Amino acid sequence: xxxxxxxxxxSRITFATAEGTTHAPLVEAVVNGVRxxxxxxxxxxxxxxxxxxxxxxxxxxxxGEPGTDSTGSSVPSWQARDVMVAIGAMDLxxxxxxxxxxxxxxxxxxxxxxxxxxxxxxxxxxxxxxxEGGAATLLSxxxxxxxxxxxxxxxxxxxxxxxEGDGTVLVEAAIDAFPPVVTMLDTxxxxxxxxxxxxxxxxxGRRRRSTGHGxxxxxxxxVDVPDRLLHMGxxxxxxxLVIAEHDLGIPGCVVGMDLLRxxxxxxxxxGSPVRWLLP
Numbered sequence: 001x002x003x004x005x006x007x008x009x010x011s012r013i014t015f016a017t018a019e020g021t022t023h024a025p026l027v028e029a030v031v032n033g034v035r036x037x038x039x040x041x042x043x044x045x046x047x048x049x050x051x052x053x054x055x056x057x058x059x060x061x062x063x064g065e066p067g068t069d070s071t072g073s074s075v076p077s078w079q080a081r082d083v084m085v086a087i088g089a090m091d092l093x094x095x096x097x098x099x100x101x102x103x104x105x106x107x108x109x110x111x112x113x114x115x116x117x118x119x120x121x122x123x124x125x126x127x128x129x130x131x132e133g134g135a136a137t138l139l140s141x142x143x144x145x146x147x148x149x150x151x152x153x154x155x156x157x158x159x160x161x162x163x164e165g166d167g168t169v170l171v172e173a174a175i176d177a178f179p180p181v182v183t184m185l186d187t188x189x190x191x192x193x194x195x196x197x198x199x200x201x202x203x204x205g206r207r208r209r210s211t212g213h214g215x216x217x218x219x220x221x222x223v224d225v226p227d228r229l230l231h232m233g234x235x236x237x238x239x240x241l242v243i244a245e246h247d248l249g250i251p252g253c254v255v256g257m258d259l260l261r262x263x264x265x266x267x268x269x270x271g272s273p274v275r276w277l278l279p
Contacts, residue, residue, distance in 0.1 A: 007147055008138040011088035013040070013129065018110035023190040023257045025130055029112070030086040032057035036112030038085075040128060040136060042169040042267055043186030043254070047083075047094050049113035050102040054080055061099050068249070075100055075215060085115075090138065092120060103215040114188065118169055118267045127151075127266040127275075128187065130257070134264075141268060148275060152264055155277040158233035166249065167270045173232035173253060175199055175241065181252030183232070185265060185274065189256030192230070193222065193244040198252045203243040211242060220246045230259070235278065 011027040017037065025040045031049065034057040046067075054061055061078035068074060078099040085092045097113075106112070117126040117136070125144050127137045139147055148157065160171040163182050173183040181198045190212070196203065206223040213219050226240040230253075239259055248254055264277035 007140075007143060008090060009088065010090050010126070010136040010138050013134045013136055015132075019108050022109065023261070024188050025128060025134075025136075026111070027087050027115070027136060029115075031112060032059060032084055034112075037110060038087075038112055039114040039188060040117050040126075041114040041186070041188035042117055042128075042265070043184055043188045044114050044116040045167045047097045047113070047115050047119065049080065049083070049097050049099050050106055050111075051078070051099050052102045052107070053112040054078075054099045057083075059083060059097075059099075064098065067098060067100065087136075100215065103217070105213075106215070116167075117187075118270055118272075119167070122269055125266050125268040125272070125275075127264060129264050130187070130261050131264075139266075141272070144266060144268075144275065148264070148266060148277060152277050155264065155279060156235070158235065158274075158276040158278070160233050160274040160276060162271050162273055164271065168249075169265075169267050169274060170250070171232070171274055173230055173255070175231075175253060176202075176229055178202075180231075182250045183253040183255060184248075184250055185260065185267075185276070186254050186256055187260060187265070189254050191242050191256045191258045192239050192254065193242045193248060193256070194253045195248050195251050196243055196245075199225075199241070199243060202241075206243075208245065211244065218246075220244065222246075230255070233276065 013025045059080040064077045064079040067077040083094045163170040169185045174180040203223040211222045222242045222244045228241040230237045266275035
C-alpha cells in the first residue's frame, strides 16, 4: 500500500490504554525522548501535551491564553515551542504546542496529550484507518485518491467539502428532516451530539443525563434521542443521537466514534475536502 510516491506510513493506531480500551484512536509517540501515547483528535484545534510530559521531556513552557475544553469550560494553558515528536519512523517538528495540567483520566490511562491530525504538516493529508489494527498514514494531496482506491477497494468513498471554521474538521450534514448544519467529524468524541438549535423541539420532554466530563473536569449533560438518520454526502447513516446542553463550539452537530469507528477518515489542512470511506 506504500508503493505510491508521496506516501509515508506513520504508525499503527491502537485503542488500548493503561486502563483498558478507549473510544479514541491513539498512537505510540516519543516526545523529546519521552515515550507516551497521544490521541489523534480531529476535533482539536491545536496539538496538546500534559505538563507532566512537558516536564519529563524538559520542555520549557510559558503562560498562554486560557483554552476551552469539549464542554466549553475554560482551561488554564501554557505554550511549549519547537517540540520534536516521533511517531513510528516519522519525525515531526511542531513549532507550537499547548500544555495543560494533566487531567486525571489522562494520568490513569497513561496518555500524554493529543495531536490534531489536520495540522501535522502543511499540504499533507493523514488517512486514519479506524478499524481494528488500522494505521495512520501521511500522504501528499496529489496521491491521496489513488492510494485510497488501492488500499481500500470496495469501500464507498465520500468526498465532503470543507466548511470554514475553527481549524477542526468541519463539513455539512443534516439530521432527519432538519436543515443541513455545520458538522464536526471528531475522532476525540465518544458519541454523536447535536446542539439543540440544530434539531429544534426534538429533545423536548426527555430526561437529561450526564454525558461525561471535559479535560477541565466540568460535567456535561444531554438527552438521548435514539434511531435518527444522518444525511451526509448522499448517504444515510442510522445512529443514536445525544442532544447536548453544553456549547459544542459550533451550532450544529459533532459526529463521534460511534459512527467513525470502523471507517477510514482522510483529513488535510483546515479548509481541505475530507474523504470518508465507509464499509
